[in-house]
Amino acid sequence: MIRVVIADDQAMIRAGLRMVLDTEPDITVVGEAADGADAITVARRTSPDVVLLDLAMPRMDGVTAAARLGALDSPPRVIVLTTFDSDENLYAALRAGASGFLLKVSPPEQLVTAIRVVASGASLLDPAVTTRVIAAFTRQPAPHRPAVLDRLTPREREVLRLLARGLANVEIARHLDLGDATVKTHVARVLMKLDLRDRAQAIIWCYEHGVVRPGESEAFMPEKA
Incomplete structure (x- = not known):
């Protein structure tokens, strides 16, 4: 109940x-x-x-x-x-x-x-x-790339970017040609590595840290040189 x-x-x-x-x-x-x-x-x-x-x-x-x-x-x-x-x-x-x-x-x-x-x-x-x-967030200056993103694998960063755009697991799976269970595992690992509670907090974190910016449908923050 x-x-x-x-x-x-x-x-x-x-x-x-x-x-x-x-x-x-x-x-x-x-x-x-x-x-x-x-x-x-x-x-x-x-x-x-x-x-x-x-x-x-x-x-x-x-x-x-x-x-x-x-x-x-x-x-x-x-x-x-x-x-x-x-x-x-x-x-x-x-x-x-x-x-x-x-x-x-x-x-x-x-x-x-x-x-x-x-x-x-x-x-x-x-x-x-x-x-x-x-x-x-359109009124906020672009932040620096957070070092904590280096904890994520390239695939996990892709999943995070799509999650931040509001896509559900099934949509992320279709976009990346992955299984639903695989995406669920990636999301869980992303939340754990970034110490985030859930998807809502992850979306806010992504916009705060410039992982995605408003109006950027495919943009992702570049890797460190």
């Missing part, structure tokens, strides 16, 4: 989310919170697997709450919920430890799928919002 806490300052939103999740046989809502501080308290008391976290909340915002949830002894996975016109803090939330994000207007089945995906240890990035997060 996947244990979920809903954190949103709007009671109607919390009620609507609970109604959706209460119909799922493998998901149970174990608590609700009206702000980030309450979310921490409820999470400590109920030990959820997943926290649905609104970004814009009083007393403690979602970014701060995500970071503090990640510091708990048994940290839950965090899915950020946002409206399309107020997602300026999504990048910060992902850096703080969120494993994915969804628009509040997403269909119920997408929410349920996201919870299951994130609870399994994977990450989920809503394509409608991903471009907004990535766009923030």
Whole structure:
């Protein structure tokens, strides 16, 4: 059973989310919170697997709450919920430890799928919002090539580049003419070598370190001379 806490300052939103999740046989809502501080308290008391976290909340915002949830002894996975016109803090939330994000207007089945995906240890990035997060990097100067990339094999660097572009394992496998299991192994090794939690963190890391840049569909950072 996947244990979920809903954190949103709007009671109607919390009620609507609970109604959706209460119909799922493998998901149970174990608590609700009206702000980030309450979310921490409820999470400590109920030990959820997943926290649905609104970004814009009083007393403690979602970014701060995500970071503090990640510091708990048994940290839950965090899915950020946002409206399309107020997602300026999504990048910060992902850096703080969120494993994915969804628009509040997403269909119920997408929410349920996201919870299951994130609870399994994977990450989920809503394509409608991903471009907004990535766009923030167009305003940043190109960084130096990180030395940690030398830990990766040439094939692992190819996999990382495609992962950073948002491709799923099956798409990476097709692109590189590899088996799905082989790609899964490469992804796991990349995350381990770079000390990254999941694909969401890997995508952010790649854009932060210039592994790929916005608008560069095939670009990869050059090898050291």
